Amino acid sequence: MRTLRAAIIGAGPAGIYAADILTKEHEGAQVDIFDRLPAPYGLVRYGVAPDHPRIKEIIKALRRVLDGDRIRFVGNVTYGEDITLAQLQEHYDAVIFATGAMADRDLNIPGAELPGSFGAADFVSWYDGHPDVPRDWPLVADSVAVVGAGNVALDIARMLAKPADEQLSTEIPENVYRGLLANRAKDVHVFARRGPAQLKFTPMEFRELSHSPSVDVLVTPEGFEIDEASQAAINKSKAVKLVVNTVLKYLEAEPTGAPHRIHLHMCQAPVEVLGQESVEGLRTERMELTGDGTVRGTGEYTDWPVQAVYRAVGYRSEALAGLPFDTAEHVVPNEAGRVLDDSGEHLAGTYVTGWIKRGPVGLIGHTKSDAAETIQCLLADLDDVAEPVATDPDAVLEVIRAAGIEPTVWEDWVQLDAHEIALGEAAGRGRIKVVSREDMIAAGRQDAMAGR
Structure with a gap:
């Protein structure tokens, strides 16, 4: 089976579900999930009221997906500023946008x-x-x-x-x-x-x-x-x-x-x-x-x-650099997740899922069936998708670092997660969230700075 490298932009439920389905459906798939924040989970972390921990329980399932050995989290990277669509296309067979609506x-x-x-x-x-x-x-x-x-x-x-x-x-x-x-x-x-x-x-x-x-x-x-x-x-x-x-x-x-x-x-x-x-x-x-x-x-x-x-x-969703955008519906024009250009033709290797695909309707769980539809389209198109020029999985990280950005990775989030839980335990609470980007990054790397 052909090796498939996919980039997903957005580490909320829509992006994580897409990564999960893709790696289950294609045994040769490797997925990098990019997010502009240093932490994953998107809307679940930053859109659910803090007094609704029941809804936040979904994080347990999302964490199991991100812990997979063929999925890599790359945080603190802003699409359109730190990396472009053209650069992503040099490193991946397909790019899936799951940027939500904030x-x-x-x-x-x-x-x-x-x-x-x-x-x-x-x-x-x-x-x-x-x-x-x-x-x-x-x-x-x-x-x-x-x-x-x-x-x-x-x-x-x-x-x-x-x-x-x-x-x-x-x-x-x-x-x-x-x-x-x-x-x-x-x-x-x-x-x-x-x-x-x-x-x-x-x-x-x-x-x-x-x-x-x-x-x-x-x-x-x-x-x-x-x-x-x-x-x-x-x-x-x-x-x-x-x-x-x-x-x-x-x-x-x-x-x-x-x-x-x-x-x-x-x-x-x-x-x-x-x-x-x-x-x-x-x-x-x-x-x-x-x-x-x-x-x-x-x-x-x-x-x-x-x-x-x-x-x-x-x-509502916002326009994404390098992609067409429907300013009336606030979505990227698409057919079943395939991004369409201004003439109605599919932009090869380019897909959407979640609210950027269909608008901000439905509960978090609804994004799973939405992601399944997009992934089926991607797999059906695979024979017609050109393989990327760059083959080293770490080369894309060097592109990001060349832009002056140090990305966070899964191990950084695990450390930050433990740090927030420890803050909560000290105050008799389940967790206290770290707010500033600088403090999030520092907390995620404190073991590394101590010689990890």
């Missing part, structure tokens, strides 16, 4: 860019200790609006409402704890454009919203609408039924007098962020269901006196 979709209403109006992705990156975002966050608002009806909106509402000390059992770094300790938010308002059957929350996450004794979840009765399409969705989907039942339980529950409150407002569409120099409020329009699951405006407006707005209306 930018915020725009909320196209007046005032959305006022100071005090924040993108969800930026806030998530802050509380998850991402090395490339500021260490401080201005948590000075007493009343906050969260726009969106998905799990990210729930995560943001929960992180803003729960007291900092309740987060000390998680892996949050010290700077995040200090920031949350200064948080002034008492009321967090979550706004959804449609009704209860159209909420995109997963049932478990929605139920967990009320698990803090310091937080009351209050649902505004106005907006609790079930039309014909809503009822059909409830009858068809157990998950939808569970979400609607949870809404009803919150509606019926008596407030406990908790010091923090999360308010859910359905059938309320944001139309303007109010304020002159900074956020002073949010204006919404009352919507009504039309019978087919969509909504229309009623012309009835409400101004909510909030001092901060968090825009959780979805993520």
